[in-house]
Amino acid sequence: MSWSGHGRGGRRGYHHGNLREALISAALELIARKGPAGFTFAEAARQAGVSAAAPYRHFRDRDALMADVAQRGFARFEARLAAAWDEGRPAPLPALERMGRAYLGFAREEPAYFSAMFESGLPLAEHKEVHEAGDRAFGVLRGACEAMVAALPPGAKRPPALMVALHIWSLSHGIASLFARGDAARRSLPMEPEELLEAATLIYLQGLGIAGPATGR
Amino acid sequence: MSWSGHGRGGRRGYHHGNLREALISAALELIARKGPAGFTFAEAARQAGVSAAAPYRHFRDRDALMADVAQRGFARFEARLAAAWDEGRPAPLPALERMGRAYLGFAREEPAYFSAMFESGLPLAEHKEVHEAGDRAFGVLRGACEAMVAALPPGAKRPPALMVALHIWSLSHGIASLFARGDAARRSLPMEPEELLEAATLIYLQGLGIAGPATGR
DNA sequence: TGTACATCAGTGAACGCGCGTTCACTGATGTAC
DNA sequence: TGTACATCAGTGAACGCGCGTTCACTGATGTAC
Numbered sequence: 001m002s003w004s005g006h007g008r009g010g011r012r013g014y015h016h017g018n019l020r021e022a023l024i025s026a027a028l029e030l031i032a033r034k035g036p037a038g039f040t041f042a043e044a045a046r047q048a049g050v051s052a053a054a055p056y057r058h059f060r061d062r063d064a065l066m067a068d069v070a071q072r073g074f075a076r077f078e079a080r081l082a083a084a085w086d087e088g089r090p091a092p093l094p095a096l097e098r099m100g101r102a103y104l105g106f107a108r109e110e111p112a113y114f115s116a117m118f119e120s121g122l123p124l125a126e127h128k129e130v131h132e133a134g135d136r137a138f139g140v141l142r143g144a145c146e147a148m149v150a151a152l153p154p155g156a157k158r159p160p161a162l163m164v165a166l167h168i169w170s171l172s173h174g175i176a177s178l179f180a181r182g183d184a185a186r187r188s189l190p191m192e193p194e195e196l197l198e199a200a201t202l203i204y205l206q207g208l209g210i211a212g213p214a215t216g217r
Numbered sequence: 218m219s220w221s222g223h224g225r226g227g228r229r230g231y232h233h234g235n236l237r238e239a240l241i242s243a244a245l246e247l248i249a250r251k252g253p254a255g256f257t258f259a260e261a262a263r264q265a266g267v268s269a270a271a272p273y274r275h276f277r278d279r280d281a282l283m284a285d286v287a288q289r290g291f292a293r294f295e296a297r298l299a300a301a302w303d304e305g306r307p308a309p310l311p312a313l314e315r316m317g318r319a320y321l322g323f324a325r326e327e328p329a330y331f332s333a334m335f336e337s338g339l340p341l342a343e344h345k346e347v348h349e350a351g352d353r354a355f356g357v358l359r360g361a362c363e364a365m366v367a368a369l370p371p372g373a374k375r376p377p378a379l380m381v382a383l384h385i386w387s388l389s390h391g392i393a394s395l396f397a398r399g400d401a402a403r404r405s406l407p408m409e410p411e412e413l414l415e416a417a418t419l420i421y422l423q424g425l426g427i428a429g430p431a432t433g434r
Numbered sequence: 435t436g437t438a439c440a441t442c443a444g445t446g447a448a449c450g451c452g453c454g455t456t457c458a459c460t461g462a463t464g465t466a467c
Numbered sequence: 468t469g470t471a472c473a474t475c476a477g478t479g480a481a482c483g484c485g486c487g488t489t490c491a492c493t494g495a496t497g498t499a500c
Binding site for chain 2: 035036037118119121122123124125134162163166167169170171172173174175177178179183184185187189190196199200202203204205206207208
């Protein structure tokens with residue numbers, strides 16, 4: 001709503017000028033407030049200050065909008081993970097920790113995107129763009145694990161990077177969706193989710209022989 | 218639907234005789250087919266072969282039914298985890314592996330319960346019974362970790378059992394909800410989810426110094 | 435064993451509501467000349 | 468620089484639909500005597 005000085009919804013005449021974006025914002029706001037189920041096409045239109053028929057100019061139906069939100073969510077997620085990883089600087093381990101924090105941060109700060117991505121019930125098979133956007137985000141984590149494995153000293157035994165990436169993804173995702181999510185379904189925890197994840201990651205890497213008992217901070 | 222030889226819905230006259238149960242079955246079936254959002258009070262009634270007003274004799278509203286389903290789900294989940302753990306027989310490690318498999322099996326075979334429990338968006342703060350049922354289920358895992366830690370040789374250093382339980386819960390939950398779930402949102406994986414979980418658990422326990430490199434199978 | 439009665443789990447009609455979707459339309463915008 | 472026109476993003480009225488919820492009611496069941 002920052003592109004113009006007009007009232008609610010930001011109309012600037014007969015043509016909205018930015019309806020597609022406004023509908024996405026409205027969807028995010030509704031999902032954040034009422035969950036993925038509590039967003040309707042009609043209410044998104046109302047919130048954008050537009051008639052109920054207008055959204056059909058931009059999205060085939062409700063699901064198409066939801067898929068668009070999920071896809072954008074994955075793109076933002078990917079960017080955030082990549083920024084946190086920062087090509088493994090200054091060293092793979094702390095960069096990986098940073099990426100774990102980014103995962104939890106995303107779930108906490110962007111609950112609407114998070115649930116559109118993971119809990120909207122969109123059948124992935126029918127939404128290739130969403131599926132692929134998700135794969136690209138996972139690719140960042142996978143790349144990080146490959147770099148980490150590649151950086152091991154020559155003599156060390158090398159665990160399969162894909163497996164490591166899947167393990168860390170699952171762990172992060174479990175903690176994010178149980179304890180770090182930014183909505184009412186969050187469970188309480190006697191510590192920060194970030195600490196829980198960091199401890200688990202270190203123990204796991206230690207089990208792989210990658211991190212020594214004294215590593216980390 | 219096994220308690221009587223009548224047609225669809227199993228009516229046996231003016232009184233249904235088992236409406237409460239029939240509504241819960243209908244809810245499960247609808248959730249399994251269309252996700253937690255795609256179940257309505259009205260359709261559950263229709264499926265039970267009863268008028269739209271009848272459910273109000275048994276549940277205050279839609280959410281009350283959903284909460285009941287979630288609570289039952291947690292109770293079944295708890296029972297299944299406890300049976301798998303079997304008090305740690307014959308030894309904590311294989312029993313823990315069994316429990317991990319039970320977690321994934323539940324997500325796969327009872328997708329409706331699973332999503333009612335974890336993805337229905339019920340605010341836990343407003344549904345104490347659900348929250349407590351969830352805590353009891355987690356209690357099984359926690360008890361298992363306590364037993365496992367207690368069984369360590371006297372000299373070994375003992376990790377905090379609660380932390381271990383939270384780590385294993387998160388890991389199992391992440392794998393279950395990403396890869397093992399029994400509905401259309403499942404992501405594909407180049408291996409069995411069970412293998413992924415077992416490998417992760419072993420590596421993790423190794424990192425804790427509990428399982429040796431040669432342990433497991 | 436039979437009858438009267440209380441209780442309770444259902445009915446079905448009615449209501450208001452919001453959603454999704456279609457339709458012919460119209461106002462705004464940009465562009466060719 | 469002005470005008471004619473094509474294009475496009477909106478309108479608003481209309482439709483059918485299913486949901487949630489209330490209401491006075493009625494049929495079935497169990498039990499006291």
